[in-house]
Amino acid sequence: MKIVSLVPSITEALFDLGLTEHEIKGRTKFCIHPADKIKNVAVIGGTKNINIEKIKALQPDLILANKEENMKDQVEALMNDFKVMVAHVETIEDNYYLLKSLGKLAGKEERAQLFNLKIYEILNQAKLRTPVKAAYLIWNNPYMTVGSDTFIHKILTEIGFENIFKDKTRYPVITTEDLKKADVIMLSSEPFPFKEKHIEELRAFYPEKKIMIVDGEAFSWYGTHIAKCEGYFKELLEDIHAMQM
Known part of the structure; x- marks a missing residue:
């Protein structure tokens, strides 16, 4: 084929x-x-x-x-x-069935199931002790974030973050002022390649908030990718736990 x-x-x-x-x-x-x-x-x-x-x-x-x-x-x-x-693919369940379909297509059903099991294992283990209000930015000038009907939102929620834009859908445009309720502002490495200078720009408005670059692939790449993000999620959540102490 x-x-x-x-x-x-x-x-x-x-x-x-x-x-x-x-x-x-x-x-x-x-x-x-x-x-x-x-x-x-x-x-x-x-x-x-x-x-x-x-x-x-x-x-x-x-x-x-x-x-x-x-x-x-x-x-x-x-x-x-x-x-x-x-x-x-909008949900973890959607991703499960995508991998199942790809596995059947490729004649690799057993391997696909192993990836699915690993993904569920990682998401079950990677949990914040208490929910943290977060804003996840995917674009700059204008700022764009993620609503509740996105795969990124589902991953955020699975590991214990509360998306402050969960009442929105798709990828709404927001302003700097809209970020005031977030405890953590995440700047994704893709599709817009946020850098340290963008952290500094936001820090001028919110010096007390945690503002960080996050791996966009870990949050948005469905398929098998999450199965390889165990170490990344562990480090990320340890960083957030340190902030809570």
Whole structure:
């Protein structure tokens, strides 16, 4: 089977499940994991500006897309010529069934189940002692955060954070003043690459708050990625626990 993946986290999951460049024939430029294996896979553009002609040249048996990450018109254009599977992952349960589906597709059901069990184990163990009010920023100028119908929100909630924007949906634009109720302000490493200078900008408004850069992949990459974040979540929560003391 020849597969083209238009989703970075799904590309990673396929390799984690045991597929190789012999099956995975195309990927986006944002499909960066696993670094030693994706280099042998053809790049077919970005997640939102795919090169349909390049994909047609690969003649895939299956294209894997995502409702949120890919453009609807481009995905529909591909559906005219190819079999396309469109994932939509908002919850941990959604992720469970995504991996189950990918495992069945790849003939790696047992391996997919091991990843699912590891993810549940990590999320069950990674818990704050008491809830901490948090704001998670994904974009700068303007600031954008996450609402309750996002995968990031679900991960935050699973490990004990209270998203102060849980009454919002999707990715609302907010102001600096809207962050006043947060005890912790998280600046994600992606899609906007927040840096130390952005921490300092916010610290000028909120010198008493904990403001930190967090690994965006750990919170937003569904598929198998969370199964590899045990150490990261442990360190993150230890940092927050120290703040609570």
